[in-house]
Amino acid sequence: MPPSQSTNKQITIYLTGFGNFSRITDNPSWSIVSSFLKPVHQTVTLPDCGITILFLPHPTAVKVSYPTVDDLIPQLWASRKEGWEYILHIGVGHEGGFELETQCWEKGYKLKDVDGCIPSPEGGGDGKKKKKKENGMDMKGVHGSENTDANRGEGRLLKTAFDVQWVVDLVERDVTPKEDKGGHVKIKVSNDPGLIYVRIYSGRLFWRRKTLEMDGGRGWRFLHVPPEGKRYGIQTGRDVVLKVVEGMVRDGEGLRED
Secondary structure, eight states: OOOTTTOEEEEEEEEEEBBBTTTBBBHHHHHHHHHTTSSSOEEEEETTTEEEEEEESSSSSSSSSSHHHHHHHHHHHHHHHHOOOOEEEEEEOOTTTTTOOEEEEOOOOOOOTSSSSSSSSSSSSSOEEEEETTTTTTTOTTTTTTTTGSSOOOEEEOOOOSSSSHHHHHHHHHHHOSTTTTTTOOOOEOOOOOHHHHHHHHHHHHSSSHHHHHHHOOOOOHHHHHHOOSSSHHHHHHHHHHHHHHHOOOOOOOTTOO
8 A cells, every 4th residue: 555545544563571681680671661651552653644553562571481471472462353463572682783683493492591491392381490401501691692502493483574674774764863863773684583582482472373374474573672871772772662663564564665
């Protein structure tokens, strides 16, 4: 549909962010998501296409826990019919910029969560503690990227059907960071699925049967934000989220301004 055609449609975006883990004592992903809690029913309008975007933030930070994720994912998909069209998950990433993810591993996650658990093979909320030497790896650094043995997963690489590069270009064009007046925000497409808690969230979110039946992977997107103050703060992160969400809607609804 050309952008000039008004649809007078409301689209709801579900937002989730994570709690603390490793060296991240104040997770910026949750700081950004929680900024949409009050006032309630925050919206932005795309006047050129008659769409109003309603933000529906998860009420609490998601615990960095495999059992928590396994329990949460089916609840989110069950709520989709009544409550939202797209979901954007936000996690903390590397210093210096934002990363919009394109893919994640189906399985093979080895890093321990905040409770010392590794994921159960099939999910379902039954994560189990394992002895350190037998299964699972302790987190090193912020994201476990120093664990070279945990850099590759198993099974299929699950890919989003969104045009990630187009959304990144949109953010770079339109978002001016609060910390660098007149500059452009640093954001890139990420093809590194990794094996960190936040990515198993995306993998299991994607791999629910309903996901494949509904949209072939178009309903979700995953954004990494830098640790707070590591070049960018929470307000810039919020501005990036607003623009990423606009890109999701324009791309997903066929309303791109190419």
